Amino acid sequence: MKIIGLAGWSGSGKTTLLTRVLPELKQRGISVSTIKHAHHRFDVDTPGKDSYEHRQAGAQEVLVASANRWALMHELRGAEEWTLPQLLAKLSPVDLVIIEGFKTGRHPKLEVHRAANGKPLLQPSDPDIRAIASDSPLPAATVPVTGLDDIQSIATQLQRHAIDIRDITAAAGVL
Numbered sequence: 001m002k003i004i005g006l007a008g009w010s011g012s013g014k015t016t017l018l019t020r021v022l023p024e025l026k027q028r029g030i031s032v033s034t035i036k037h038a039h040h041r042f043d044v045d046t047p048g049k050d051s052y053e054h055r056q057a058g059a060q061e062v063l064v065a066s067a068n069r070w071a072l073m074h075e076l077r078g079a080e081e082w083t084l085p086q087l088l089a090k091l092s093p094v095d096l097v098i099i100e101g102f103k104t105g106r107h108p109k110l111e112v113h114r115a116a117n118g119k120p121l122l123q124p125s126d127p128d129i130r131a132i133a134s135d136s137p138l139p140a141a142t143v144p145v146t147g148l149d150d151i152q153s154i155a156t157q158l159q160r161h162a163i164d165i166r167d168i169t170a171a172a173g174v175l
Contacts, residue, residue, distance in 0.1 A: 001091075001094055001096070002097070002162035002163060002165065003097045003099060003107055003162055003163060003164075003165050003168060004096070004097075004099070004107070004109065004110065004130075004158050004161055004163070005099040005100070005101075005102060005103075005109035005128075006099070006100050006109065006110055006111075006112055007103045007109040007111050007112070007126070007129065008103075008112035008113060008114075009117055011114065011117050012112045012113060012114045012119070013112055013114055013148065014100050014112045015100065017112055017133060017148065017154065018034065018098060020151050021098075021151055021154050021155050021158065022098075024152060024154075030096055030159070031094040031095045031096070032094060032095065032096045032098060033094045033096075033098075034097065034098050034100060035084070035088070035097060035101075035102075036100045036101055037100065037102045038101070039101075044073060045073060051073070055073060055075055059075070060074070060075055061073065061075070084099065084102050084107070084168065085169045088165055088168060088169055089169055096158070096159070097165065098158065103122070104126075105128075106128060106168075107163065107168055108128055108129075108130045108162065109126070109128050109129050109130065110129070110130065110131045110158060110161065111126075111129045111132045112132075112133050112134075112148070113133070113135070114134070114135050114148070115134070116135075121141065123141060123142070123143060124140075124142070129143060130144075130160075131143050131144045131145070131146065131157040131160075131161060132144070132145045133145075133147070133150075133157075134146075134147070134148060144157065
């Protein structure tokens with residue numbers, strides 16, 4: 001398995017880009033999973049559902065399964081937030097894992113930049129940014145810059161700069 005991240009300021013279009021590039025990667029025969037980091041509380045369950053009630057009653061993990069999908073919810077209950085290597089170790093094998101968020105993580109990233117955001121590039125101060133997808137020219141960039149609408153080139157950049165997952169998990173002592 002290989003990994004690469006998407007990094008950028010809020011509103012830069014990371015999620016939109018990811019939903020556009022996933023079909024291109026799939027068309028190339030590449031199986032992809034994603035990890036999304038949320039900086040806020042989130043819930044994938046709703047009050048009144050049995051699984052929600054199980055969690056509220058104190059279950060450490062609740063697995064919900066059907067003929068179409070399954071989901072495992074793990075409650076931290078005050079424990080430390082899991083690291084990226086720990087989360088990566090939970091995934092089933094695929095060709096490529098794309099990480100959205102974990103902006104300060106030590107893994108290769110493609111920066112998503114939108115000029116209308118008015119935010120500076122992350123790339124000059126983040127040595128892990130290997131390429132940029134932008135809606136405007138960036139003559140000062142020291143890495144390859146691809147247009148935000150050039151999905152084929154972005155998919156190629158993601159493939160080119162992804163690294164083996166073992167480079168991240170082994171360094172963190174997670175197998």
